[in-house]
Amino acid sequence: MxxxxxxxxxxxxxxxxxxxxxxxxxxxxxxxxxxxxxxxxxxxxxxxxxxxxxxxxxxxxxxxxxxxxxxxxxxxxxxxxxxxxxxIGVATAPAALPVRSEQQVLIERYRDYLTVERGLVPDTAANYVPVVTLFLAAHPVRELHELSAADVSEFMTSQCRQVSTRGAERLATGLRSFLGFALVEGLISVSLVGAVPSVARWSGATLPRGLTSTQVAALLSSCDRRRPLGRRDYAILLLLVRLGLRAAEVSALRLDDIDWRTGEIVVRGKGRTEERLPLPPDVGAAIAAYLRRGRPRRPEREVFLRACAPLRGLTPDGVSEVARAASERAGLGSFGSHRLRHTAGTQLLQAGASLPEVAEVLRHHTIATTAIYAKVDHLALRDLATPWPGGAR
CATH class of the missing domain: 1.10.150 (DNA polymerase; domain 1)
Known part of the structure; x- marks a missing residue:
């Protein structure tokens, strides 16, 4: 019609x-x-x-x-x-914007502060917003000038009862960041950052949860590489499990980042860093198969595109969903892309790589972050155990 x-x-x-x-x-x-x-x-x-x-x-x-x-x-x-x-210049009238509250205006100013002054990428800055929204619900903007250290401590105490240790850490980090911004903006007259209590959490108390080689094989086999979607997902999973890339790093990978002659890729990591990593032959072959017989012929420069319209670059959440869908197909439960990053770290160590080498591949800023992977090498740790007095070792 x-x-x-x-x-x-x-x-x-x-x-x-x-x-x-x-x-x-x-x-x-x-x-x-x-x-x-x-x-x-x-x-x-x-x-x-x-x-x-x-x-x-x-x-x-x-x-x-x-x-x-x-x-x-x-x-x-x-x-x-x-x-x-x-x-095409037809709809020139600006869309009517809803009236924003004091809280929304302040949150936008805070978001700009994080991206412009602090240099955080928008996705990272967005992680702080829920904390600020929660805090401003308890302490409205017009009452911030009356804020005290006791108010901050009381807020943290009440909220930490409802979240995990990891969630409490994120809450504390976000609140410290906002209170620093509030002082700069003149919303509070004294620094209240010190009023945010530290979260009790033993460094390295947990083990990285990697997959076994059998589980990795099952995960990769769940991708139907006869179809374009399967070829895309297979290449993404290989990047995650072989190079330990983060979901955002896979999402940010562009066609120009792959140097086919030298067998290297440029990885855009945290803090707007760019590092070159070797491209393993099997990973390169999987990406090439997707580019030749899976990726739509599109002007977008991102390597991995959405499977459904609108055909745009895959988001970090989309990359994590690829891992989640594959884990469920393979009968391994349901987990995101970070489990595969842990898998890459544990496999490198078990293959004989040193901790500095693992840190270099995973692009950790400090060796202390990588040290947690040493605990999964049970054979090496066994030699460090001392004999039990009067008993067998």
Whole structure:
């Protein structure tokens, strides 16, 4: 059915845009039908394409949901249309922004402080926001000038009862960071960072949970390499388990980062560091197989792309989900990508690598971080055990 209304002149361009994003013909048709409904919605109100705003899209989606309960579109279903009309200069009216509270404004300023002043990447900065949101719910912005050390300690005490040791550490780190920001901004008059108690946790008290060689084989075998998705997931899993890359590092890997002649890759790690690592032949072969017979022919420079439209670079969460899905297929439980990083560290040590060598591959900043892997080498540790008095060793 031909589109009518103020959006009709751009219908062919919409179809081309959606096709470039990787949508199948069937999904292109479905999205155009939704856009056609929006076009009629605008026409009934005497509006043009340039009047399109987020508020109007929300109203249209709400009307469709009320009329047809079997199909419940959301404003996000039409985000591609806003991008397209903005790209061609049609939707020039700025989307209506909701009124932000004092808390939201402060959190945005804090986020900017983390990324600009502290130099944190956006994903890392986002990890601090939930802590600040929780703290400001108990201590509103306008009351921060009255904040005391007792208030900070009381907040930590009440929250730590509800989280794990690891969660308490994240809570303390985030709160110290925010209190430092609050002092810089003049929201508090004295430093309260010292009021945040340290979390009792023995360094190295836990063991890294790696996989056995049999489990690794089962994990890799769960990928159907006859299909493009299987070839992609197989290459990702090999990068995780052979080189110990983090999910964000796999996500950030670009086509230009692979030097096929020297057999090396550039890894963008924590703190915006860039390091070159050797590319093992089996890992390189897996990536090449995906690039030749799996990766869609797209202009994006990220190596690994989403399997479904819109075809964009895979996110760190997407990489971790690849590991999780493979672990469940292989019957190994459910775990993310970091378990495979631990596997790489333990396998390197068991193969005879020294701790400094393991630290270099895993790109640890200090050897103390790597020392935890020494505890999994039970044969080496056995020689350190002293005989029990009066008994067999």
């Amino acid at each position: 031909a589109m009518t209304g103020p959006l009709a002149p751009w219908a062919p361009g919409m179809a081309e845009w959606l096709t470039r994003l990787g949508y199948t013909p069937r999904l292109v048709e479905r999205h155009l039908q939704l856009a056609g409904g929006l076009s009629k919605f605008l026409h009934r109100r005497g509006l043009t394409a340039s009047d399109l705003s987020q508020e109007l899209i929300e109203q249209f989606a709400a009307a469709r949901r009320a009329k047809n309960r079997s199909r419940r579109p959301t404003a996000r279903s039409l985000s591609w249309l806003v991008d397209y009309l903005s790209d």
